[in-house]
Amino acid sequence: MTESNDRKLTIARAMAESVAQEMRADERVFVMGEDIGALGGVYGNTRGLLEEFGDERIRDTPISETAFIGAAVGAAQDGMRPVVELMFVDFFGVCFDAIYNLMAKNIYFYGGSLKVPMVLMTSTGGGYSDGGQHSQCLYGTFAHLPGMKVVAPSNAYDAKGLMTAAIRDDSPVVFMYHKRLQGMGWLGTEAGATVKTPEESYTVEIGKAAVVREGADVTIVSLGLGVHHALKAAEQLSQEGTDAEVIDLRSLVPLDRETIRKSVAKTGRLIVVDEDYHSYGVSGEVIASVVEHDVSVLKASPARVAYPDVPIPFERGMEQFCLPNVEKILAAYQEMKSA
């Protein structure tokens, strides 16, 4: 294709580009959130939008999440297509009613005849010592509650395509982006997230996982930053002659159970890597998707590499001790193999 398609973008820029393209194409699309105007978003994902679209459509809000997320629901139901930002997913506590009782349920309450076309974008993840109220993922918390689609990209290509799909979707979509993938210099960033991203508009289908590495011996399922850990672990495993398949979920709701089942049917082994809390979360759901379908495909008990069920500590050593990493994935595989 064209030269422009060799261009690499960070997730932050891919998100902003998608929003800008949709705003150019559709006057109903607008953005609200804290520090998304002049600052361009704490995580850079609305940079340049205020300059192009002005403050009528790029609205810095007061620190009033209940009001502006609730307002997004109302505006979406009234024919607009808002994109709103909850700066850190950890702040969901002050505004969850607007999210799970309104945004997620109003279509149902209208018997399916209503559209709630809105995107709630929110940053996730830790690993940089930001403490227990600024480091969580909470994937499972959002995915657990019916009525909202949930996506969590691991790279810029998917981020742009998923954002475009989310804005065009007539149902609410929660777009969870991991801070350490954003490409913000001050946070350190995972190089693998900054990938070739076409300039023209395109969508990535919500609800489709991607097999990002093919293999026959073990399936490693993850999302967001965990995909990069999984790919690195797979690389090391390959040097020991083990052929790991890596699945990037990309969407949590709907969950692409088919792709997971197909892979595990081939490999017989399953490791789920999730930076969210261990219990009652994505990792359990992925495993259940396999075992309740056909337990006989498994050659070993599935394993999860997830965040222990404790609040996230500030201190680096304690936090790193808790976070998923390549070594923990390799150890999980070793245990599985020797079992």
Place this chain on the structure above:
Amino acid sequence: MQPSREQKLWMYEHMVLSRRCEEQIAKIYFEGKTPVFNMANGPIPGEMHLSDGQEPVAVGVCAHLDAEDIVTATHRPHHQAIAKGVDLNKMMAEIFGKSTGLSGGRGGHMHLFDPAVNFGCSGIVGQGLGPAVGAALSRKMQGKPGVAVAFIGEGASNQGAFHEAMNLAAVWKVPFICVIEDNAWGISVSKRASTSVPRNDVRGASYGIPGHYVEGNDPYRIYDVVGEAIARARAGEGPSLIEVETFRLAGHFMGDAEAYRPKGEKDALLERDPIPKMRSRLIEDGDASEDELNSIEKKAEERIAEAIKFARESADPRPEDALTAVFA
């Protein structure tokens, strides 16, 4: 209500302590973060919100408080913690994430908790209000003395929690004071762009309680207005709402490029730095000699150096300590 000479010197001392604390943290924060700034690196990783410029609020309020009184603070808590008498060594160790820190490194700088002086924080905007009202209620129910003060930023006055807590405190007439530090900015969003009234004191009327606005970032005026509100609360007459004009001389957090500030704002604010201002005033009013102030400043410097030494020399927590202290 005017502070005594002793109180003035106490206020000055704690303003200086707080400023020296922030200056040292600012310096140490960049260790390991140059030439490439990465928040995750260095002896003090993570976000860092400094309180430079806002010291008068902390001392003007805390000059009226004893250890038994309750303070809840925000993501920008150092000046308030120091004025409330939080153990400096343990506080510094917490900021460094050491085993000797207030919570053994679990909390970090946005989560300083010191039960010995009834001090707590929340990094979630507006969430110090409920716990302060609850502590005030608890004192009332137990017939125990003590008032509770929630410090918040002006941005937090637009949280639902603000309205709910103010109303609850007023309807139950608990000994509670909400002190709003109006530094004019919530990260990059100005008060003007986010708040429908220029001053939040008028909101007191909607809860049927007194509302005051204190201009000038002036510790004596703050002392005066807050003193009356606290006396009122101690006498069982219920809560007050006080907004104080102040300013932050630092960025929202360290690493903030502050491009949102109008040109010249920062320089104009530096001209109004409350610490040299108070210093000249103490001398002009005959409250202190040059020597006395030099000695206060020197001691403050030494005290902060000692806290930093304590923090640096303390052991890291064991990684697996992360799994402990989840339940009581």
